[in-house]
Amino acid sequence: MLKAYMILSILLFSIGIVGLISRRNIIVIYMSIELLLNAVNLSLIAISADLAESSAQVMSLIIIAIAASEAALFMSLFVVLFRNRASLDANLFNILGGKK
Amino acid sequence: MQNEILFTVLALIAIVSSIVMISAHRPIDSALSFIVTLISIAALFGLLNASFLFVVQIIIYAGAILSLILFIIMFLNIKDENLPDEKYKNRWLLATSVIVAPFSAILIDLILRSDIATNSVPSESFGGIKDVGLMLFSKWILPFELVSILLLVALVGAVTLSKRSE
Numbered sequence: 610m611l612k613a614y615m616i617l618s619i620l621l622f623s624i625g626i627v628g629l630i631s632r633r634n635i636i637v638i639y640m641s642i643e644l645l646l647n648a649v650n651l652s653l654i655a656i657s658a659d660l661a662e663s664s665a666q667v668m669s670l671i672i673i674a675i676a677a678s679e680a681a682l683f684m685s686l687f688v689v690l691f692r693n694r695a696s697l698d699a700n701l702f703n704i705l706g707g708k709k
Numbered sequence: 710m711q712n713e714i715l716f717t718v719l720a721l722i723a724i725v726s727s728i729v730m731i732s733a734h735r736p737i738d739s740a741l742s743f744i745v746t747l748i749s750i751a752a753l754f755g756l757l758n759a760s761f762l763f764v765v766q767i768i769i770y771a772g773a774i775l776s777l778i779l780f781i782i783m784f785l786n787i788k789d790e791n792l793p794d795e796k797y798k799n800r801w802l803l804a805t806s807v808i809v810a811p812f813s814a815i816l817i818d819l820i821l822r823s824d825i826a827t828n829s830v831p832s833e834s835f836g837g838i839k840d841v842g843l844m845l846f847s848k849w850i851l852p853f854e855l856v857s858i859l860l861l862v863a864l865v866g867a868v869t870l871s872k873r874s875e
Binding site for chain 2: 697
């Protein structure tokens with residue numbers, strides 16, 4: 610059963626990577642990052658259930674806390690970017706790239 | 710047997726809704742299908758006897774983070790002209806899947822070949838709040854404190870970022 614959970618976690622991680630690379634909408638990019646964290650959490654919990662060891666559960670609890678703080682930062686970033694550019698296109702946010 | 714059927718159904722729901730999430734055009738559609746993914750992952754946690762993580766996943770992810778995303782999407786009042794026009798979105802998705810597929814195939818092959826399943830029997834209280842809490846406040850006390858600092862920094866950062874600079 611552990612192998613099935615690991616394979617599901619790999620598939621979810623790959624879907625997240627595909628969304629992260631190919632989309633230009635920053636909200637979808639953010640949700641793809643969350644999907645990556647969730648896939649990792651799923652494999653951690655599966656390993657912890659298989660080994661009957663609760664350290665991995667604490668680890669994924671900490672990952673969830675990190676995801677929550679990431680969410681707060683991303684939300685304020687969305688507000689600032691949308692106020693300055695009036696768009697959600699990640700290709701427009703290139704101020705740090707120097708003059709074109 | 711029952712666990713296998715439940716796992717298959719939940720895994721299919723998770724995969725389909727996450728594919729819908731990365732391919733939907735409007736952000737509200739992807740947020741709503743992402744909620745479905747998160748809840749099915751939470752149900753998988755429940756299937757794995759991790760009752761505390763099940764509750765945390767429902768409350769924090771599906772409750773707090775996703776409602777924050779939905780709130781922001783509605784607050785920004787996004788119209789169609791604010792969205793990036795991704796003319797070649799499907800082509801991009803296809804090309805990236807072709808690139809990513811071999812890596813996940815290698816990983817899946819590795820998992821299938823390996824000899825990882827131990828199937829030890831968990832104790833009665835495994836995965837409950839007592840078990841996780843004892844571990845969190847004994848062995849993992851330093852990471853716990855560091856996470857509290859991280860949350861404080863994120864709070865200050867969010868306030869500073871969204872403050873209107875004169």
